[in-house]
Amino acid sequence: MNVAEIRDALRQTYALPSGHQKVERLELLATAAKAVEDRSLEAEVLLTLVQAYEYGAERDRMPVAFGRLLQIHDDFPAEVGAFSHRIHWQLKWMSYYLVLNPAVPLATIHRWLDELQNRYRQRGHSPRPVLDLRSLLAQHLGDDEAAAAAMESSISAPRDQMADCDACEGSGWGTWRVTAGDDAGALDYWTPLIDGELSCAEEPHRVLAKALLPLLRTGRTEDARSAFLRGYSLVRHNVSLRESVGYHIEFCALTGNEARGLEILNEHASWIMKQHEDVSQRVGFVGGVVVLLRRLVMLGHGGIRIGDLTLETTLARLEQEISELCARYDARNGSSVFSERVAKRLAQEPLADRLPLGVPATLPQPAGRAVPIPPKGTDSRLDDLVAEARRLSETRHPHAERAWERVAASELPLPGIVVAEVEYAKALSLVDSDPGAAYDALLAAAESFDRLADTAKGLEARGAAALTRFQTGDQTGGEALAESVTAQAESAYAAGELTSAEYLTARRAGPLMAMTALAQQENPAEAELKATHALLEAELAVAVELAVTERMAMYHDLLARVSLPLGDADGARAHLRAAVTGYLEAGQPWRATNPASLLGELALGSDDPQAAEEFASKAITYGADLVPHGQTAQLSSLLVEAISRQPGRERDLVGAALTAAARWDGLSEPDTLHNTFTAARAYHRLERHAEAAALFEDVIPRVEIPYDAPVIAMTRGQYGASLGQLGRHREAAEQFLQGAELVQNDADQRAMHAELAWSAAEALQYSGQTTEALAAYQRAAALWTELGQLTPRIRCLRSAAWLLHYMGEPDSEEHPDAERPGVAEMRAVLTELEELAEHSPSEEVLAELTETQQQLERMITDSFDEYDDVD
Incomplete structure (x- = not known):
């Protein structure tokens, strides 16, 4: 090739994406350029090749090309002088990658650093970047004192044209502090990048990834979520930033988002296999992957396939690889510092049970994984199991049924009374699924208790049978049995055979039947409501007289639900508050969830969102994963609604809405999506457009599920506005146009149609689609004319x-x-x-x-x- 052909081919490489193909093309051109007599051309080709190595993740190949580049620079200063600044700028970055490469001996690294220092000194450049690199090397060697001394000297040295940009320097300073175990110090240095005050080609991309865990460890949960939402889209599929992708995968693994981490890993599955790339990037990426895979295997998901291999097999291979890579660093460094740091990273435990990050991703059920059964044990072990089951039953704990299952599974001989208690627990578990079978089983359990002379349990079981019979439709039979149980309980209580609590438990069937009868009617008659209210008041009076707190709370709870349809909202609130207090005093906080929830709904209906938020938050706390998932999801939506009605609470709304979305996952797709959109809109109002766009992007393909056309159009408009603020104008135009199309024939939405058309015109203009923009402006003007709006x-x-x-x-x-x-x-x-x-x-x-x-x-x-x- 002659000079002209080489120059033409070099220009063509500028349009190629970073990667191995570009590197191969430039290597051929470097060989050709060396054969011609134009050293300036060869220098330009080599500089372009060095940059291709850098951005194509093949940085370990830079020194050979750079050695030739320095040689021709020194031998032909007149021809190559125009490239002197670029050469010495790239020399700094090449030295940086040498420090990260375990294949380069320490003596060679020191020689290159000395070469860099000498050349900078000769040209009058500041030692600032050289000192920074010496600190980096000391960090790798575990010499914290030397690292600090060099970094502090670097920071105090004057800045000049050879210094890294402010964003890159801040990134490095923060990394130094994290390596020293100083999360807060790192975040101080990273704040200008996280807040968007500083940026460059690869920042804040890297910092947002590196800051994820420090933010979480310092309690800045919302900022950590924001960094994930903003940061992942910046590094996604970028081969030169694969280490940052690894940090995002690791973050998912440690925040209860294992499924989301697996999604990200699947997106980058081609990176799992070994490729020709710099080792430090490989360790950074694979380290995050191993953290995730260990977590998934521990949770029983090792059989999931990624590519041709299971996760368990992939984990074994990557653990072996990372061990070998660490050994290379340790051999180069002459210490085990590097492998110890990596081992600490891989052994991390989750930092949060669940930090919702957007649309929930769900893992499949682990194959062959069952609820663990207690091992065979001794009689003392059985005594402990029975005692725990009885304690939970006495407090009406939601886990009581499971506790009796553990007793039954102990495979030890059970005393007669324990057999009867196990039978009773099984009978109660059938009430919702098969009330007919439950009725028979409850009577059988009652008879067993009678034979064992356990009067209290026998009456309790018969009372439960009476209520079950009533619920099956045999109201007469149920009422008759309840009356019989109540009469027997009164006699037994008078004879001292029952405690006050046992007596009230035995007679509860009647009041509960009355409540069941009301629930079975769409609009019960006022007379029936009043009769039930009177019955409950009478039972409450007995509970108060006998000072049984749990029963007092229950009747306050029931009275509130009768008071509301009677129009007594104040009375209902008083009963609900008393119920909450009573359940808490009785040590049954999970039962306080319902009355607290209803208080929240009443407060919201009375336009008191602050009180509604307080009640909803408390109700969620009371439930503490003990109430059904659907109930917690409903409470989360109530909390979202309460916060959304309070101006200036968008930041809190984001977390509440994403938490609600996660809780609705698997229960209601519309609610899951609606709450995610709510979070996206909150970010949009906060002008946190990167986070908003990340959430919108996840859910906009399914926007039709929770919304009708006008709301979909509004949502697409908000998404488009955020895209526009990010400079993604072509995508923004698509959203505005789709939104406008949805409401173009809706006479009630003409103003929205005009606004969307106008926004589409601006986005089309900014994206260079001039002809389309002109038509859109003219269309928008016509719409504003129809609306009589002069200014727009x-x-x-x-x-x-x-x-x-x-x-x-x-x-x-x-x-x-x-x-x-x-x-x-x-x-x-x-x-x-x-x-x-x-x-x-x-x-x-x-x-x-x-x-x-x-x-x-x-x-x-x-x-x-x-x-x-x-x-």
């Missing part, structure tokens, strides 16, 4: 005029006297405003008239050199 209509017409202006001038030969199209359009707008000012003057008209006059003057004198953002 005029602004759309002015924008259209500027587009016409820059789309080209008229043919001066065919139409020498023709006015430019944009000028003619702007003049038409001005004429209309002048007429309005004459016949219907207003502040609005005069303001737009003045602005249009000014823009027309600018357009007439415009030289087409630059497009001004005007409307």
